[in-house]
Amino acid sequence: MIKLVTLDLDNTLWDAEPTIHQAHRDMVAWLVAQRPESTELLTPKVWAGLRRTLQAQQPEILYHPTAVRKAMLQLALAPLQLPIPQQQDLVEGAFEVFYDGRNQVKPYPEAITLLEHLATRVPVVAITNGNANLERIGIDQYFKAIVNAERAGVAKPHPGIFHLALSLGGNVSAQDALHVGDHALEDVEASKALGFQTVWLKSGALDTTQHCEPTATAESISELVAIIQAIVP
Known part of the structure; x- marks a missing residue:
């Protein structure tokens, strides 16, 4: 019997x-409006180089993701x-533009159906390597907790x-x-190794070539809802 999803x-x-890509563009536009001389410091090529620099200097x-983006902004504006x-005011202002935009994501209608179904049956905990804010997105009422890499100290x-x-x-x-996710290794295989039942949302995967052996595979968000409703009736 499933007691947690x-x-x-x-x-x-x-x-x-x-x-997320639009939020980044909005952040760059805001910074350039504040400091026009920053235009050449924020090109995609420069931004990619800053990530490599940060990876070498502060891999920890x-x-x-919040600390990474702020650190990259510090490097860009230096x-x-x-x-x-x-400079700190610019970093915080730019990050807030990004963070506000990043949380303009729109949950799939089927995802809301799924959350409403689970909310009356089992506790639901979000596990993410990102920095989504459930309250800003407007779905925090469905979750008992959110665990992100910043909170856990690991990803x-x-x-x-x-x-x-x-x-x-x-x-x-x-x-x-039961763990549900789109990543074959980070979601499915990682949780399965600990004993979780798993459902892979294959349609959400950015890389479908990675091998995994979930309890069930959903080819679409609609199929995911049907699978979860069968596992957690």
Whole structure:
């Protein structure tokens, strides 16, 4: 009997990529409006280089998307040689533009159906490597807790993030839990190795070539709803 359902968020409950890309563009536009001389410091090529620099200098924060973006903004703006308080204000302002846009994701209608079904049956805990804000998105009422990499100190596929979700979900054993996600390795294989039952939302996967052996596979969000309703009637 399933006593807890854990759900991935980005590309499982909504299509994240277009919204996140637009949020980044909005952030860049805001910064350029504030400091026109920053235009050449924020090109896609420069931004990609900043990520590589950060990976070399501060690998410990790579699974902390908020810290990563703020650190990249600090690096991007450094050539302007602004006073520290002024640069910090720009970083915080730019991040807020991004974060507000990033949380404009629209859950699939079927995802809301799924959440409404689960809410009256079992606790639901979100597990994500991202920094989605359930309250801003407007679906926090369906969740007992959210576990992200920043809170857990580790990211999927590390077992620690799943163990924390089990604890926050009511100290449920993995054998009594079901995890749903789009990533074959980070969601399906990682949780399965701990004893979870698993459902792979294949239609949400950015890479469908990776092999996994879930309890069930959903080819669409509609099929996912039907599968979960059968497992958690």
